[in-house]
Amino acid sequence: MSLIRKIIDAIGFLTITGFIKNGDNNWNINENNGDNNNNNGCRNGSSNGSKTEGLKASIKFFPIAGLFIGAFLAAVFFILHKFSTIQIASLISLLCLFIITGGLHFDGLSDTADGLFAYLKSRDRTRFYKAMKDVNTGFAGSAAMIFYILIMWAGIDAVNIKFVYLSLFTFPVVGRYSIVLTSYFLNTPEDFKGIGSVFTESTGLLTLVAASVLTVAIIYLFLNLSGIFSLSVSALSVLILGLYFSKKFGGVNGDMIGFSVKISEIVYIIALCGFYKAL
Secondary structure, three states, rough: OOHHHHHHHHHHHOOOOOHHHOOOOOOOOOOOOHHOOOOOOOOOOOHHHHHHHHHHHHHHHHHHHHHHHHHHHHHHHHHHOOOOOHHHHHHHHHHHHHHHHHOOOHHHHHHHHHHHHHHHHHHHHHHHHHHHHOOOOOHHHHHHHHHHHHHHHHHHHHOOHHHHHHHHHHHHHHHHHHHHHHHHOOOHHHOOOOOHHHHHHOHHHHHHHHHHHHHHHHHHHHHHHHHHHHHHHHHHHHHHHHHHHHHHOOOOHHHHHHHHHHHHHHHHHHHHHHHHHOO
16 A cells, blocks of 8 residues: 555545545444444444555554644634634634544544543443443533633634644644554453454554654644644643543543543643743
8 A cells, every 4th residue: 555545544534535535435444332333533434344454554644634634724714814803713713623524533522521421420330331322412521522622712822823823733633643642552442342443453563653753743843842842741641541541441442532632632732832932
């Protein structure tokens, strides 16, 4: 498989750009009962081994797919800012993240938030899994999505217009890198196999190193040391969250990987606000 093909597969998987897949954006991966038979942390579809293998080969290029998403958000902001305020343009740009990804990772954020809320009330893993599988979004899931948008919006607007562009370009890169980071260090519980296991079982050391090099290069290109420090804080938060998931639930599934993506983006933006001003 060529390098360009792998990058295209990564972009096609993490976005709604079906035209990149010759009009077919149905990622054919066997889902088990563990990941709610929906997008969860990642896109799904009917069984097809070749597409699964293509996905596995593209994981190391997820940061580039994140840059593609960031470029789209920055372009939306550029257009909207021509005839609206920075605040309105940045908010709509953030909301367009849902559009370009087809809601990918947002459902992981809401489902996992519902599951954690149920678990913290009962300390029962069964209730955690049950809440995650519920097709109806609960209070915690809705609140998590609202707080995500509000925190990201406040952080992106915290400095100046240049900072808005830099944030929009780079936070999706960090978020997609967290998929690789989480998948390398964690596994998927046997009783919760599904789309998450495609990542946790396929992400080896070379994939982690390649994704890390790409992420560091992209972030440094845009933000120099302030970006690298912010990336480090975000990566540390992902590892801590992963340690918690591993201790309490035995690993991660697709939803929990999606949750990690959103947490990594929030931490990155908050850290970047501080480091960008300081450096």
